[in-house]
Amino acid sequence: MSHDPAAPVLVMGASGKTGRAVTAALVARGLRVRAGVRSDAGARAAYAAGAREMAHVDLVSGVGLAEAAAGCRAIYHLAPNVHPDEVGMATRAVAAARAGGVRRIVFHSVLHPDDHTMPHHLRKAAAEEVVRRSGLAWTMLRPAAYHQNLAEAARGGRLAVPYRLDAPFTNVDLRDVAEVAALVLGSDGAGDHEGQTYDLCGAETLTVSRMAHIASSVLGREVAAARVDPAAWARAQEGRLAPGAIDDLLAMFAAYDRRGFVGSAAALRILLRRAPATWADVLRREALPSPVPDEQSG
Numbered sequence: 001m002s003h004d005p006a007a008p009v010l011v012m013g014a015s016g017k018t019g020r021a022v023t024a025a026l027v028a029r030g031l032r033v034r035a036g037v038r039s040d041a042g043a044r045a046a047y048a049a050g051a052r053e054m055a056h057v058d059l060v061s062g063v064g065l066a067e068a069a070a071g072c073r074a075i076y077h078l079a080p081n082v083h084p085d086e087v088g089m090a091t092r093a094v095a096a097a098r099a100g101g102v103r104r105i106v107f108h109s110v111l112h113p114d115d116h117t118m119p120h121h122l123r124k125a126a127a128e129e130v131v132r133r134s135g136l137a138w139t140m141l142r143p144a145a146y147h148q149n150l151a152e153a154a155r156g157g158r159l160a161v162p163y164r165l166d167a168p169f170t171n172v173d174l175r176d177v178a179e180v181a182a183l184v185l186g187s188d189g190a191g192d193h194e195g196q197t198y199d200l201c202g203a204e205t206l207t208v209s210r211m212a213h214i215a216s217s218v219l220g221r222e223v224a225a226a227r228v229d230p231a232a233w234a235r236a237q238e239g240r241l242a243p244g245a246i247d248d249l250l251a252m253f254a255a256y257d258r259r260g261f262v263g264s265a266a267a268l269r270i271l272l273r274r275a276p277a278t279w280a281d282v283l284r285r286e287a288l289p290s291p292v293p294d295e296q297s298g
């Protein structure tokens with residue numbers, strides 16, 4: 001079993017939105033990352049995030065998992081969004097970890113995985129259970145929706161969502177989530193975070209209307225908020241998303257309509273030892289154009 005602090009952390013989905021952020025945060029903390037990728041394009045994306053070691057992994061077939069996990073001290077496990085085989089993926093990741101002598105697993109779950117109105121959340125809850133029963137030293141991270149999901153749309157001037165504009169959200173900065181991943185995995189040996197489950201939410205409760213208002217002010221131009229008809233949204237996704245994924249997301253939008261998606265920022269504040277980033281902070285960082293270098297300053 002690898003206790004070597006210099007042994008790599010295997011990051012699943014390292015080419016994706018979350019995996020790239022986690023990879024960058026781990027590398028910034030001086031941790032060695034082995035990026036779990038599916039293709040050369042994925043390897044390039046993980047490389048751009050800072051990974052220098054690649055392992056080709058398919059979480060559906062399990063191909064490459066054993067080789068990827070061997071010699072790692074931890075796995076940062078995540079599944080692709082609304083994947084029907086989330087539980088199978090967690091089962092295969094755990095089996096590879098155990099066979100490869102990996103000591104720890106951090107599972108990227110979601111806020112309120114036990115919400116029975118959202119089938120893909122219940123799959124996360126079942127995957128958590130696989131991880132809890134794995135015999136590995138585990139930590140669960142349960143992020144709220146990321147601010148980044150709407151930052152690109154804000155840049156485009158229109159937040160169009162298939163749920164009500166006055167539903168409350170405590171969205172979180174993905175970079176804060178990744179920082180927590182790095183501090184949890186950087187503390188190997190102390191055991192502080194083992195057996196812990198953390199809700200990771202931002203400290204502001206905002207509606208999409210309010211987010212548009214704030215974005216208008218930060219970006220200095222009009223950002224509109226619009227409610228899209230969920231049925232029209234679903235028709236537009238046909239052929240782009242699997243039918244099951246469309247159904248899962250429609251259930252999620254209906255849940256958002258009923259009660260939004262809110263949780264507590266307490267754990268994130270304690271873990272980061274600072275206030276979580278706000279929506280305005282994320283917009284300033286990610287939706288404003290980069291400053292043009294001043295020629296005079298050379």
Ligand SMILES: NC(=O)c1ccc[n+]([C@@H]2O[C@H](COP(=O)([O-])OP(=O)(O)OC[C@H]3O[C@@H](n4cnc5c(N)ncnc54)[C@H](OP(=O)(O)O)[C@@H]3O)[C@@H](O)[C@H]2O)c1
Pocket residue numbers: 012013014015016017018019037038039042057058059060061078079080081082108109110111142143144145146149
């Ligand atoms: N977005 C949010 O607000 C939010 C909030 C809380 C939790 N989450 C959770 O975060 C997780 C990741 O979401 P994301 O937005 O980062 O997803 P994403 O950008 O779509 O990334 C998914 C990653 O999974 C990889 N992947 C897909 N199929 C695979 C397979 N068969 N085997 C191995 N890897 C595979 C993809 O690789 P390729 O590049 O090759 O496709 C990609 O690297 C999801 O479980 C989601 O529920 C998201």
